[in-house]
Amino acid sequence: MAKWLAKSEPDECGIDDFAQSPDSVIPWDGVRNYQARNFLAQMAVDDEVFLYHSSCKHIGIAGIVKVVRDAYPDPAQFNANSPYHDPKSTPEKPRWQAVDFAFVKKLPRLIPLDELKSLPGLEQLPLVRKGNRLSVMPVSEEEWQTILQQV
DNA sequence: GCCAACGTTGGC
DNA sequence: GCCAACGTTGGC
Incomplete structure (x- = not known):
């Protein structure tokens, strides 16, 4: 079972959005970066994901969610009214993937x-490297434990 | 709001 | 295939 980290802006979808409806499933769509997409595509049900809050007042890892649906074509790419619309993508050859997440827990701090x-x-985690903008990244088991021990 | 770092696009 | 221009990310 793999571990991951996903960035989000809490204004859009933070850990509190998950915590408010702990039984619901939230689609993780709108990823429009190839490297991040490739990681999304590797996610599998029951993988756990650190949810990181970016571009906000309190920047950092806020909680844990889990994958409840393997990667599938992101519907937003076909929706002309969506900000995530991609005119170069077709249902026959979808360019972007989404997964579904569900709440696991909010970290105590x-x-x-x-x-x-x-x-x-x-040191190897892209998150902490200067200038890195990757929004979905793998986290090794060691890194995962290192972070959890800080809670 | 600023701006450095980065990814993508498109002309050549 | 190169690279300048552009748009975006995201910390500060």
Whole structure:
């Protein structure tokens, strides 16, 4: 079972949106970066995902969600009214993928980015590397445990 | 709001 | 295939 990290803006979809409806399934769509998409496509049911809050007041890892549906074509890419519409994508040859997430838990405290940056063992995690913009990334078992121990 | 770093696009 | 221009991300 693999581990991942996904960025989100809490204004859009943060851990509280999951916590408010713990039994519901939230589609993770709108990923429009090839590298991130390739990671999305590798996700499988029961994989766990750190939910990271970006572009907000309290930046850092806020909680854990899990994959409840393997990757499928992101419907937003075909919707001309969606901001995620991609005119170059067709149902026959979809370009973008989505997965479904469900709530696991909110961490008892948010682990801030500057703390993650100073943690030994996370040097390889793209999140803490300068200028990195990858929004979906794999997390090794060691990295996962290192982060959990900070809770 | 600023701006550095990055990814993508498109002309050549 | 190169690379300048552009748009976006995301921390500060």
